[in-house]
Structure formats: C-alpha cells, structure tokens
Amino acid sequence: MAIRQIRVQGDDVLTKVCRPVKEITPRIATLIEDMVDTMYEYDGVGLAAPQVGVLRRIAVIDVGDGPIVLVNPEVLETSGSQTGEEGCLSLPGKSGQVTRPNYAKVHAFNENMEEYEVEGEELLARALLHEIDHLDGHMYTEKVEGNLHDVNYEEEEA
Numbered sequence: 001m002a003i004r005q006i007r008v009q010g011d012d013v014l015t016k017v018c019r020p021v022k023e024i025t026p027r028i029a030t031l032i033e034d035m036v037d038t039m040y041e042y043d044g045v046g047l048a049a050p051q052v053g054v055l056r057r058i059a060v061i062d063v064g065d066g067p068i069v070l071v072n073p074e075v076l077e078t079s080g081s082q083t084g085e086e087g088c089l090s091l092p093g094k095s096g097q098v099t100r101p102n103y104a105k106v107h108a109f110n111e112n113m114e115e116y117e118v119e120g121e122e123l124l125a126r127a128l129l130h131e132i133d134h135l136d137g138h139m140y141t142e143k144v145e146g147n148l149h150d151v152n153y154e155e156e157e158a
C-alpha cells in the first residue's frame, strides 16, 4: 500500500488534458492500486490520476459500494439535473454548490483492460462527471454557483 501525494489547486498538472491508457503495464497497475489507497486514506469519494501528478485517463471512485476503476472513461449519456455540495481532495477544506446531470452512463475499462459500462444517479453520477472532468483539466470550481465555503469538519463529526 502506498499513499501518493495529492496535488492541490494551483498546480499546473490539474489543468492538463490526460492521455489515454494503451495497456495496463505494471507501473499503471501500481498507480491504480495507489490511487485507491490514497482515495481511502483521505476519505475521498473519487480520485483522478492528475490529482497524484500523472497525466493518464484513470480515475477511481467509491460512493460506498466498493471501488470502481475507470480507465479511459467516456460519458455516453446524461440526463436530468441535480444541485448540491461538491468538494475535491485537491481543494481540501472547501466546498461549493454545483449543478450537474442527475444521471450519467459511462463507458470505461477496468484494471484488467476489460470493457464495461457503469451508470448511476445522484452521488455516483456526480462523482463520475467530477472525476472525468479532471481528466480534461477541469476543476469543479469552474462550475461553482456562488462562493466556495469552508467545510467545518468538527461540526460534521459531531
């Protein structure tokens, strides 16, 4: 298990378009394992490769149903609308209100380069779209309505 350092907003790596993965090399396999470990270590719902400084089209998500590995994900379909609080491990301690589709269907490959589709509503749709945005160099702050605010962790724990 290896925890990678998370890049924070202001780091150029978060603004770049990531390259597709052609094959799962040992290096990519280790990266995926480390990304899952890092997501859990920091209690994130998702993590994209550029957030650990790697410009590859890889993201991991866990909305409470186990880890989802997304290699070369592409959005096939979205519908509806949801507005809610969003945060990002690359902007610790902050959150803001973002409107996104309520449903998303995504085509991707898993850690064995097997094709699959994942679809979800609400938090899963939000996580899928948030992480895929990272792969094109976009942060949720570009979509925030109103101001970012501080997350009060103490209050959440109480």
Ligand SMILES: [Zn+2]
Binding pocket: 087, 088, 089, 090, 130, 134
């Ligand atoms: Zn993020």
